[in-house]
Amino acid sequence: MTDELIAQRKDDHVRLAVEQQHDHSGRNQFDEVTFVHHALAGIDRPDVSLATTFAGISWQVPLYINAMTGGSVNTGVINRNLAIAARETGVPIASGSMSAYFKDPSCAGTFSVLREENPDGFVLANINATASVEKALRAVDLLQANALQIHINTVQETVMPEGDRSFASWVPQIEKIAAAVDVPVIVKEVGFGLSRETVLLLKDLGVRVADLGGRGGTDFARIENGRRRLGDYAYLEGWGLSTAACLLDAQDVGLPVLASGGVRNPLDVARALALGASGVGASGSFLRTVQDEGVEALVAQLTTWLDQLAAMMTMLGARTPADLTRCDLLISGGLRSFCADRGIETRHFAQRSARAAATDELTGTTR
Template sequence: MADISARKADHIDITTQRGVTPSVSPGWDDIHLMHRSLPEVDLDAVDLSVRVFGRAFRAPLVIASMTGGHARAEELNRRLARAAHEFGLAIGVGSQRAAIRRPELLSTYRVAREAAPDAFLIANVGAPQLVPQRNEPALSIEQVLELVSSMRADALAIHLNYVQEVVQPGGDTRAAGCLEAIRHVSAAVQVPVIAKETGAGISRSQALLLKDAGVSGLDVGGSGGTSFALVESYRAADRELGASERLGQLLATWGLPTAISVIECAGLGLPVIATGGVRNGLDAAKALALGSDLVGVARPMLSAALEGTDALFAYVGEFLHTLRVALFLTGSRTVADLRACQRVVAGQTAVWVQQLEAGLQ
């Protein structure tokens, strides 16, 4: 279990100090929102508030699940949660697996609830932990319920991270039975369950299976943002594990770009969170226009949080201002108006869309 804490700490250093963005684009550069020379709305009248999962958010932004379970995580989660509280955002914590075996680590997650008493707080567990792995039994439903209640969480994200697991030497690669396990968890927990990819995107067919299994939302976690294939590749290189290092590099571009995954998952009757390479308010506007309900940002939030609360508040403030400007320039007073705005899809993203629509996939 000390291993998990060390890995989580490595993730902080690697994602903020090394090149973890893959060569594939999340697709935002291919999306053009139609400019309105006559916005016919005042910038000050633009309203970013949304209602999702039955809850009101002051802006459609989620501080994506990142950390917990090691020494530095407590202060980071405190800073991230302060930003969620200040700006009325949703916030996720990182995988809570470490705290199951070492209850003394619980405070590194629970601090998020203490610093953001009213925020929409998302608990986190890995899908691989819901089925028996080689050296570890599956988590029981009681343990999963405890993860949620220990933080008074408002939702539970089940992360789907098999790309990361296959690169990690000795990773949890048993996946048979996961969908059934997700079905059981979704039926048992009292809060919405969000199926959350972590860098390879969710296709429409997978989204439909997850919907049928009872999940209440999808976080597309598309490619083009932080790549955990690259993160694990660096960790393997540091341990001179050449085959894993190379596999991670090969898989860095695997999966559906975030914009494509949003298009695939939108309109299926489930709230969609667009995470993966969303870097500024303009990216966010494009994701929302494509049909996501919220956008999630991880790595830039972490980098800013490492600098301090002022840097984090400045990043979020600028992000939301840019998003407001994008609504203004498209003549959108609300996020719902933005969805109706005309757009052009170009480049590689258009090729993906055409082939998926033509059933050539």
Template sequence: MPDTKHPYPNNPYSRRKDEHIALATRFTGNGNGLTDVHFVHQSIPTVAATQVDLSTHFLGRQFPTPLYINAMTGGSAKGKEINGQLAQIAGRFHLPMAVGSLSAALSIPALTDSFTIVREKNPDGFILANIGADKSPAEARRAVALLAADALQIHVNTVQETVMPEGHVATDWLTHIAAIVQESAVPVVVKEVGFGMSQETLLQLAAVGVTTVDISGRGGTNFAAIENARRPGHTYDYLADWGLTTAQSLLESQSFQKKGTVLASGGITNPLDVLTALRLGAAGVGVAGFLLRSLMHVGLNGTSDLVSTWLDQLPALFALVNARDITELRRQPLWWEPEMSNYAQQRHLSLP
């Protein structure tokens, strides 16, 4: 039984976060679009898995693998437990890890330990703080300081805020983002929450100094459906398929990639998804909902074994397409399902 003296059970924010955790296991996307992108099979091997270098560079740091644990939770007793488990996995495999939104913790000190557990469990890890685009540079600094964070995620979530009963969409987000980027002492990444990013959005972000984005496409945790389930009357059910898939967003990001760094997330459920996202230009690939569901079903040890399997299989997949590293991977030929080719044509996008 939960300790009723603990601040979490009587806190509206904590109840909402626990609802998000429970609903995230039910509401996921109908495909991230990456299965519509195919490598052209090569029958003659020229690269062995032992020759593959998985390392990559983003947010000012070199990482041994392209995987990272993306923002999920915090702000409740259950969120603290999950964050602690994820931090242990991140530490074991040297994966960057982002926490869920720290917005409430900035005003409710009792919630902070559900986030700081990440630094406690992984004291030397690369940790990203996370705040909304409505926050000030001062609040951003507080969020970073709270975790001794190495980088900062600013999430943009217009669809979620539209559907969420407590939500609010303001038109000054870009101004806030610009101010935070200008004043931040740590690298900043602007992240969607599962609805993808368009070329127009990326141009807006680049214009105010953003150099790293997480396109977080449709196909993973569906916050339109989650918030709609929390809304009396479920009046926004028609927005369940809103947004751009992860694959579409990576196509939209091709111009941005020429000067900036793109991270990919949204419905990543296997190593082939990782390989394909890297081929389309991602410098790193984030996993969130899939890990959350794994923790719920097989616990910490089972989820840790799952990550280990992915990292064991990735070099074999690189070798399968005759790529020694990410640079060579991006030269390998692809073929596209008609739906993706049609999308690129309509949007006047080049297929990489």
């Protein structure tokens, strides 16, 4: 594929992703997760901290701008604006896939702008599972990255007209990269979800964190089908596991998980944290804002999300993001059916606060 075609594909992805955001129905399985309201659970706002720590990583906030783009002039401008917003709000940020940079080093600036505009922030480089160890090291070096994302996307590649059709090498290659780089490796799906079995395999491969990347947000099967002349893969739209389902499936796997995919608002962030995520990422909503309204609007959106998340934590009595896992939840609808079929007990989620309080009393913990 020529450099010009690669740049065109990156621009197509942005255009189609924004179109999806504009015509999104608005509902997903996060709506089947409900907090049990306890009217006297609230605490004082100054006692709430948004800081989160996992796998040796410390973030000021549990929200991050997840992988989007890079590789063309237009996407370089988008990355610049995203980086400015990340800098102004203290939110971590991930680059889009850096495959274009490996094929055409002249587009390096469309990625390195993430670090140039955000010199002290937490930046994640992003590569695919076919990248060599040498390319992984180059990606980390270009962005002076604090962590490395490896995205896995068999469904997208299958529908992509020029996509990969060979996936057997991905598992051993992920293991090689995880062993070779000196920053934490995070493996993420691009919107089709990671099952419990996959997360356990990633743990065995030496991966430090799994970004569950579930269904509910940008649908890359739909995007790639929109690039096909006949649009003949429409039946794969909606494939995969929702982010909420992935979080429930990954309970107690012994590997920190991040939640992304279908995160629409601060309530979804709180829901994901309550289901066990160490951090929560969004892409589509932030892309739409920065494209339609500009960088100042994105700074305002991120600031609002963080402020409202802290307000909900105050109301729920959660001093830290991790404390949200002590809150009582009701699981309903198709998500409850998924849990039944996967052998996941849901009743205990509705009784967590009492058990947590009993444990505190037993251990003499004061909160």
